[in-house]
Amino acid sequence: MLQEYSWHNEEYFPKNNKYQCPPIESSELNGFLYRFQMKESPTINDFEVATCKSYFREKNKNHDTVLCQGSGLSSFLSYSDAQKSLKRLHANSPGMRKKFKYIGATKVTPDDGLINKTPSSNTTNHHTYWCKKGSDLLSNTKTKEI
Incomplete structure (x- = not known):
């Protein structure tokens, strides 16, 4: 089922044919993702991956x-x-305190990707979201106060 989609950053997925990215246990989401942002208004840079x-x-x-999650x-x-x-x-890294000052709430549907x-x-409730090509997460993101 996952192979039928094209993904953002797919060129960076692991090349190993034995590993599927996104992982098979990934699921669809109809709701909100919350992500760290650099500026009050979200920019395309907030969606750059490692x-x-x-x-x-x-x-x-x-x-x-690691490559798949990245x-x-x-x-x-x-x-x-x-x-x-x-x-x-912020408590553990002064550099991150300067980089990320906001949290963005992004509305996603099952058509946008998998999580x-x-x-x-450090972050037991962390998730990774793989975005399908053609999804416009930037315009669906609103900044929330910290």
Whole structure:
């Protein structure tokens, strides 16, 4: 089912035929994604993914899971989860305090992409969202106060 779609950043997906990206356990979402933003008004830069950077691809070339997650958008399913994570990020990293100052709420439908839970030790409610080509998440994003 997942193979029938074209994805944003698909050129950065793992090349390993044994690994499917987005993962098979990913699901559709009809609701909101909450993501960190750099400016009060969302810009296209807020939707850039880690794998767009060559150093990230080189460093992780043998790690399919990392490459796949890096090809998607870091997201949360609730504003409170995003807010808690952003506060933790600010406390641990002065650079991130300057970079991310806002949280955007993006309305998505099943036609826009797929989501999968991708927790880490710092963010247990973290998700990755893979956007289908043709989806316009930027115009569906509204900024929320922190």
